Amino acid sequence: SQKIEQNSEALNIQEGKTATLTCNYTNYSPAYLQWYRQDPGRGPVFLLLIRENEKEKRKERLKVTFDTTLKQSLFHITASQPADSATYLCALRMDSSYKLIFGSGTRLLVRP
Amino acid sequence: DADVTQTPRNRITKTGKRIMLECSQTKGHDRMYWYRQDPGLGLRLIYYSFDVKDINKGEISDGYSVSRQAQAKFSLSLESAIPNQTALYFCATSDPSGSGIQETQYFGPGTRLLVL
Numbered sequence: 052s053q054k055i056e057q058n059s060e061a062l063n064i065q066e067g068k069t070a071t072l073t074c075n076y077t078n079y080s081p082a083y084l085q086w087y088r089q090d091p092g093r094g095p096v097f098l099l100l101i102r103e104n105e106k107e108k109r110k111e112r113l114k115v116t117f118d119t120t121l122k123q124s125l126f127h128i129t130a131s132q133p134a135d136s137a138t139y140l141c142a143l144r145m146d147s148s149y150k151l152i153f154g155s156g157t158r159l160l161v162r163p
Numbered sequence: 164d165a166d167v168t169q170t171p172r173n174r175i176t177k178t179g180k181r182i183m184l185e186c187s188q189t190k191g192h193d194r195m196y197w198y199r200q201d202p203g204l205g206l207r208l209i210y211y212s213f214d215v216k217d218i219n220k221g222e223i224s225d226g227y228s229v230s231r232q233a234q235a236k237f238s239l240s241l242e243s244a245i246p247n248q249t250a251l252y253f254c255a256t257s258d259p260s261g262s263g264i265q266e267t268q269y270f271g272p273g274t275r276l277l278v279l
């Protein structure tokens with residue numbers, strides 16, 4: 052069956068460290084993968100997109116990698132800050148579909 | 164995102180009642196979506212619309228209906244609400260890029276629905 056999995060346990064790290072979140076998928080062949088941030092009581096907000104033929108994408112303190120062999124994307128936040136505390140969602144899009152398939156998200160807590 | 168608004172923000176209703184959730188957008192996007200979010204299950208697509216005359220079922224459309232009244236408005240109805248429809252509901256919009264595949268979705272603030 053098709054699955055997209057994110058760690059359901061919260062990631063708790065110290066301010067200034069690098070946070071690494073994982074998104075694994077099975078039985079999909081995504082054309083691209085997106086990462087969103089969701090704060091409590093609010094809708095998700097788009098952060099980054101990476102295509103199937105790209106290995107890495109960066110935006111300021113954010114970095115995303117995409118390994119289609121491992122069927123995995125890693126999302127990194129360097130020099131993390133308490134303001135980075137939120138839930139982070141990954142989403143896949145297949146070439147043949149206009150729909151996004153979302154993971155359930157991983158909550159990140161950055162301690163001051 | 165203030166460009167996508169949802170009303171009401173919170174709603175409590177009783178089993179069997181018909182309710183409507185409304186979504187409006189000022190982004191000028193043709194594509195609109197309704198999702199529900201449940202703890203541990205992520206966002207699941209209920210319905211989507213690529214223009215005013217185009218309505219498509221998502222993965223969990225049973226018990227729901229939609230209406231696309233205009234490019235800017237997309238409403239979701241629960242014909243006869245049941246407790247397992249208690250969830251957080253999000254409307255989203257997108258605008259396809261030139262390639263048609265690189266769509267970022269813009270979400271509203273959500274409606275928290277409780278069905279008793």
